[in-house]
Amino acid sequence: MEDHFELAGVKYRSRLIVGTGKYKDFAETKKAIEVSGADIVTVAVRRVNITDPNKENLLDYLDPKKYTILPNTAGCYNADDAVRTCRLAREAGVGKLVKLEVIGDDKTLFPDIPATLEAAKILVQEGFVVLPYITDDPVTAKKLQDIGCAAVMPLAAPIGSGLGIRNPYNIRIILEQATVPVIVDAGVGTASDAAIAMEMGCDGVLMNTAIAGAKDPILMAEAMRLGIEAGRKAFLAGRIPKKLYATASSPLEGILG
Amino acid sequence: MDGRREYGFFVQMKIRINGEEKEINEGLSLAALLDEFQIRPGRVVVELNRNIIAREAHGSTALKEGDALEIVHFVGGG
Numbered sequence A: 001m002e003d004h005f006e007l008a009g010v011k012y013r014s015r016l017i018v019g020t021g022k023y024k025d026f027a028e029t030k031k032a033i034e035v036s037g038a039d040i041v042t043v044a045v046r047r048v049n050i051t052d053p054n055k056e057n058l059l060d061y062l063d064p065k066k067y068t069i070l071p072n073t074a075g076c077y078n079a080d081d082a083v084r085t086c087r088l089a090r091e092a093g094v095g096k097l098v099k100l101e102v103i104g105d106d107k108t109l110f111p112d113i114p115a116t117l118e119a120a121k122i123l124v125q126e127g128f129v130v131l132p133y134i135t136d137d138p139v140t141a142k143k144l145q146d147i148g149c150a151a152v153m154p155l156a157a158p159i160g161s162g163l164g165i166r167n168p169y170n171i172r173i174i175l176e177q178a179t180v181p182v183i184v185d186a187g188v189g190t191a192s193d194a195a196i197a198m199e200m201g202c203d204g205v206l207m208n209t210a211i212a213g214a215k216d217p218i219l220m221a222e223a224m225r226l227g228i229e230a231g232r233k234a235f236l237a238g239r240i241p242k243k244l245y246a247t248a249s250s251p252l253e254g255i256l257g
Numbered sequence B: 001m002d003g004r005r006e007y008g009f010f011v012q013m014k015i016r017i018n019g020e021e022k023e024i025n026e027g028l029s030l031a032a033l034l035d036e037f038q039i040r041p042g043r044v045v046v047e048l049n050r051n052i053i054a055r056e057a058h059g060s061t062a063l064k065e066g067d068a069l070e071i072v073h074f075v076g077g078g
Helices: A026-036 A079-091 A113-125 A138-147 A168-177 A191-199 A217-237 B030-036
Strands: A005-007 A010-012 A016-018 A040-047 A068-071 A097-100 A129-134 A183-185 A204-207 B012-017 B020-025 B045-048 B051-053 B068-076
Touching: A016 A026, A016 A217, A026 A217, A040 A079, A068 A079, A079 A097, A079 A113, A079 B045, A079 B051, A079 B068, A097 A113, A113 A129, A113 A138, A129 A138, A138 A168, A191 A204, A191 A217, B030 B045, B030 B068
Parallel strands: A016 A040, A016 A204, A040 A068, A068 A097, A097 A129, A183 A204, B012 B068
Antiparallel strands: A005 A010, A040 B068, B012 B020, B045 B051, B045 B068
16 A cells, blocks of 8 residues: 655655664664664754864765755754754755754753744745644644644654653644644654554654664664554554453354353 | 065964854965865855855855854754
């Protein structure tokens, strides 16, 4: 059965979007991403260390022809910095896709929603394909969708927390009203968390720490790929309703007398 | 004419690169500066005084005293 993840008119095979942070080295990053099967990978924009310019660059390991590069605005605390970061990223020539992330609090890394809305408006006007990271708030999701964002990305739980989907009911409401893809971004801890997001009907899951921080990141990358695939298939198959009492699986007729 | 230049001395000027003050030769182009710092132009994006300088314009962009450069690239992130 043909099943594609469509984002801003482009079809992708994988519904798993992975980050490239926190790996031991670029070789491990590359291997984990290959095994995850992801088509879209996130990257951050940072100053080059001019006193010791690293001769190796992340893009030497991630072929932009093979992967869709999704630059993020991580570390930005206001709309201006986020917009500036996106403009710099676009100049790198990897496309118009951006993960908009405006942080509002250091401890939780929860987003600053007014600043996210402000930046989203400017970026959409400038022709960016904007994927905003948001709290699991249906009203915010609706507003960003109306502004013209290409997807909405509610968090499952705080970034790097590994808590899984803390409020499945809000995610359900976001899914119900969404006219753009819903990507669960951040807070996934293990494969079942990813599977649950997919079983609920989410269009994709974005994660970094859950893979990079695992004892064996390559094996976890595979587990996540399978978790996403299993969850998606279960969603498409249509699960049975939950019931309080048993229903026999074997025929009740012809039982020995 | 500046006397120092007449005698073949390079005139130094101060600019800021990624927040650090640096002394470079006067009249250096952006392309020459990247080369001096061994930075591959194809892997970075440069902002000069808050304006992004397209790669094609690196060679024709002359730096001047007091300029502020931001040189960024992609790193691992989530």
